[in-house]
Amino acid sequence: MSQQHVPEFTAVTRKYMHPVRIPHHSRSLFLRWMLTVPFRSRFGGSRIARYVNQPAPSTWAEDLAGKRVLIVGSGPSLDKVAPGFFDDFDTVIYINFALKRMRGTGAEYFFTTDLGPVREFIDAYEETAFLRLGKDRCVYAPIYLDQYSMMKPAGRELFSWLRFDNAGWRTQSVKLARMKLAGLKLEKLTAPLVLRYHPRQPDWDAFELPSGGRTLPILDHTSALTAVLFAAMQGSRSIGLIGCDFSAGRASTVATTQEIPTANTFSGAASEFRKLAASLARQGVDVTNHSWLV
Structure with a gap:
């Protein structure tokens, strides 16, 4: 798939999602x-809890239990490994635009916690990759609970859903595009806060890994962290990561029209990963971030 300009909400995307975005242009x-x-976030949390009530697909245990799993992000380290690197793993889980590296062999998954990159991917490349993988292997664990209402029924059916184990109220700063509010440019002001109903983050010292199912902590910072939990929860005891640098830049092999992340984009992700990996190690799961070793 070649890189191309991404229009906003193509006809294909509109089959699956409502064209909702933060309205920066109007006060x-x-x-x-x-x-x-x-x-909307509280309503979404309630609807997700009701929607995600079926047993986990048997495919997950078949592909993940006892298997060596690789989580693939779009960070620069992905360019540093040869294609044969993937051969050391039984199952590969691609995060967001890393799906461009899908090989079409073996057990492969798409995973995200954020609908935004899904919309951008379908805008650019249509829905073919998701349909090829099939619903059981396209996994969505929403971190923003109001995104439930942004999806049309056809969009929800593209994915197998996971749900948060616990949620509560918290404030969140909003990243703003250029806009004037009462004559002042907002990019020069402190980012405004919104109140959201949001998945609670775990206490890693007391965390106990769930066994199977569809309910787990959905983590902040990056989808890759929740993907690690997903693989471990389904029975993998050996999990590697590549392209999960948690730093600035993207791999050229998955170059996209997404905004290139800065050093601040994944602020907190590296330290959260270390806590997650240490907690899983105590429970017999080995997690290695090869992104930091290549």
Whole structure:
């Protein structure tokens, strides 16, 4: 798949999602969006809890239990490994645009916690890759609970869903595009806060790994962290990561129209990964971030 300009909400994307985005261009619409986020996130959390009530697909245990699993992100380290690196693993889980590296052999998965990259991927390349993998191997664990209502029924059916184990209220800063509010440029002000109903983050010292199923902590910072938990929860005891540098830049082999991350994009991800890996190690799961070793 070659890189190309990504229009906003193509006809294909509209089959699966409602064209909802943060309205940076209008003060009144932006304030309305801020005021409705608490309701929409709480409603989404309730709907997700009801929607994700079926047993986990048997495919997950077959592909992950006792298997060597590789989590693939789009960080620069992905360019440093030869194709044969993938051969050391039984199952490969691609995060967001890393799906461009899908090989079409063996057990392969797509995984995300954020609908935004899914929309951008379908805008650029349509839905073919998701349909090829099939619903059981396209896994969505929403970190933003209001995203449930952004998806049409056809969009929800593209994925097998995971749900948060616990949630509660918290404030979140909003990243703003250029916009004037009351005559002032917002990019020069402190980012505004919105109140969201949001998955709670685990206490790693007391964390006990769930066994199978669809319920788990959904983690902040990056989808790769939750993907590690997903693989471990389904029975993998050897998990590697590549392209999960948690730093600035992207691999050229998955070059995208997404914004190139800065050093601040994954702020906190590296330290959270170390806590996660240490907790899983105490429970018999080996997690190695090869991104830091190549």
